[in-house]
Amino acid sequence: MSGRLRILWPGKTRDLDWRALQEFYLRRIRQLAPCEVVETREARGLEDSQSARIKEIEAASLEKRLKDDYIICLSDGGKTMTSEAFAGFLQKRLSEARGTAFVGGGFAGLAGRILERADLTLSLSPMTFSHELCRVALLEQIYRALTIMKGKRYAK
Amino acid sequence: MSGRLRILWPGKTRDLDWRALQEFYLRRIRQLAPCEVVETREARGLEDSQSARIKEIEAASLEKRLKDDYIICLSDGGKTMTSEAFAGFLQKRLSEARGTAFVGGGFAGLAGRILERADLTLSLSPMTFSHELCRVALLEQIYRALTIMKGKRYAK
Numbered sequence: 123m124s125g126r127l128r129i130l131w132p133g134k135t136r137d138l139d140w141r142a143l144q145e146f147y148l149r150r151i152r153q154l155a156p157c158e159v160v161e162t163r164e165a166r167g168l169e170d171s172q173s174a175r176i177k178e179i180e181a182a183s184l185e186k187r188l189k190d191d192y193i194i195c196l197s198d199g200g201k202t203m204t205s206e207a208f209a210g211f212l213q214k215r216l217s218e219a220r221g222t223a224f225v226g227g228g229f230a231g232l233a234g235r236i237l238e239r240a241d242l243t244l245s246l247s248p249m250t251f252s253h254e255l256c257r258v259a260l261l262e263q264i265y266r267a268l269t270i271m272k273g274k275r276y277a278k
Numbered sequence: 279m280s281g282r283l284r285i286l287w288p289g290k291t292r293d294l295d296w297r298a299l300q301e302f303y304l305r306r307i308r309q310l311a312p313c314e315v316v317e318t319r320e321a322r323g324l325e326d327s328q329s330a331r332i333k334e335i336e337a338a339s340l341e342k343r344l345k346d347d348y349i350i351c352l353s354d355g356g357k358t359m360t361s362e363a364f365a366g367f368l369q370k371r372l373s374e375a376r377g378t379a380f381v382g383g384g385f386a387g388l389a390g391r392i393l394e395r396a397d398l399t400l401s402l403s404p405m406t407f408s409h410e411l412c413r414v415a416l417l418e419q420i421y422r423a424l425t426i427m428k429g430k431r432y433a434k
Contacts, residue, residue, distance in 0.1 A: 139295040139296075139298040139299050139302070140295075140299070142295040143295050143296070143299075146295075170431070198360075198361075202358070202403070202404045202405075203404065203405065204354075204404050204405060204406070205354075205405045205406040208405060246403055246405060247358070247402055247403035247404075247405075247415075248358045248359065248360050248403075249358075249359065249360060249361045249364065249402060249403075249415075249419055249422075250360070250361040250422065251415065251418065252418060255414070255415060255418055258411070259403075259405075259407065259411060259415070262407065262408060262411055263405055266405075266406065266408075275326070
C-alpha cells in the first residue's frame, strides 16, 4: 500500500461511548495501515434549524483540508457496496500513489459543494444513520476491509 | 399502537461502550413505545470455527422465545429500506394486534432455520456489520422510525 488514508469530519464526537468505539477501531486500523483522522471546524452555537448555515461553515473548514486526494463522501443516497466489494475498492485505492480521503458530515450533513467534489459518494446504508453511527460504521468497515485484504479472520 | 414490540438476540453484549449505546437508544425508544429486549442463551466456550454448532445452540434458545409474533430477522443479505420506508413498515406492524419481534444474531450470525422462520429478512446495510454494530444500528433505526411516525425532530 502506498497511498495515504485520511478521514475528515467536522468536530470531535462529544459522546464518550461513541468516541471510545471510534478509538477502538482506529487503533485496530492502525495496526494494519497508517490512517489519519482530521477533525475540522464544527459550527457551534447555531440553532439546529439553520442547517444550511451549519453546512456552509463546516464546508469551508473541510475544503481547507482537502488536498489532491481521491475524495469519498459519505451520504445515505450514495453508492452501496458489500464489505467484500468495499475491500476490493479500498485495496485498489491504497495501491495508488494518490491519497484517499473519506469525508463524513456533522449533525446537519455535508454541504452540496462538498458532495460535488467527491470522486465517489458512498452509502453505508440506504437508511439514514446519525453522524455518530456513521463514523463508527465507517471505521468498522475500513477495519473489516483491511482484514479482508490481508486475509485475517474477523467477526460477523 | 397495539402490537407489542420485542427484540431478541443471543447473549448480553459484553463491551461496555456498545452496551451503553444500546441502553441509550432503548431508553429513548421506551419514551415512545413499549419495547422488550430478550437476551437468549449465548453459546460459550466453543472455538469461533465451530460456527454451525454455535448457531445451532443459539437457535434452540431463540426458538423457545419466539411466539406467534411477526418475525423480522436481521441479515446483511436481506431486504434494504430507507429509514422512511422502515418507519412506514413499522407503523403498519405496530398497528396490528400480532406482535413484532426483531431477531439479531450473535458473533456467528443466525442459523438457517431461524432465517427460514422469518416473515421478513431485513438488511441494515449491504455491508456486513459486526453483531454489536447491528444491534445499536437496529435500535437507532427503531428510535428514528418512532420519531418519524410521531413527527418529532431527530438528527441526521
